[in-house]
Amino acid sequence: MNDWNQQIIKEFRANGGKVGGSFEGVPLLLLITTGAKSGQKRINPLTYLLDDERLFVFAAYGGSPTNPDWYHNLVAHPQVSVELGTEQFEATAVLIEGEERDQIYARETQVHPGAAEYEKKTTRKIPVVELVRRNSSC
Template identity: 75%
Template sequence: MAEPNFNDWNRQIIEEFRTNDGKVGGAFEGVPLLLLTTTGAKSGQQRINPLTYLLDDGCLFIFASKGGAPTNPAWYYNLIAHPQVIVEIGTERFAATAKPVEGEKRDQIYAKEVQHHPGVAEYEKKASRKIPVVELVRAMAHNEA
């Protein structure tokens, strides 16, 4: 029965995000937050998830931590199946391509996220899995080419 509560919780955060130009209170107050719209791997339906992110050297990264759960979050499988996503940060909305980050680069980016949010280090210990790191690469507008 926890699933509907989680969906309600996400819905409240999404509404607050959109009402307040990307700012939310509560547990996420002051935390960099984005909305990620993915296409369901099985359903093909649009799914929106509020996620923390790291902006590093002009690159945007998200982390499939699922709070340290033993499995990856559903949104991660969605973007693996359909890497074209929509990102909302503040009042900006743009198309992007999700690209998993592997190897040494993944470890470096994850270490930077731990520096910014030390609690993230516990997630990987608790999860007993390597938490995936995904780069969101902004799609170029036609006039930027």
């Protein structure tokens, strides 16, 4: 998986945020977190939802029974960096819960139908995280 992610990151950066293959036309960003245990920087390519001025990512992990490592990292260290296209900015990760979480995840399943499949494959509630820019609005 790490080599696969490295290829996506390399292609993302070489093409101004565009990636081909199975991610052709899929909105991707790079989320840079600080490792919860290691303290080292970690980079993960993620799909996202831009809803009005708000930017969301989803800890779906393909419908796995556990949350992805990047989610644990941002819970421990909510100050993150984001690469969106050719833009880079600092953000604070904010967990969205309750009815608002459900509404945003429902919107995600409308835009990206695969998200509904992930939800069906797991018993956990897939976390929704807003990436709030620290220096300006999205």
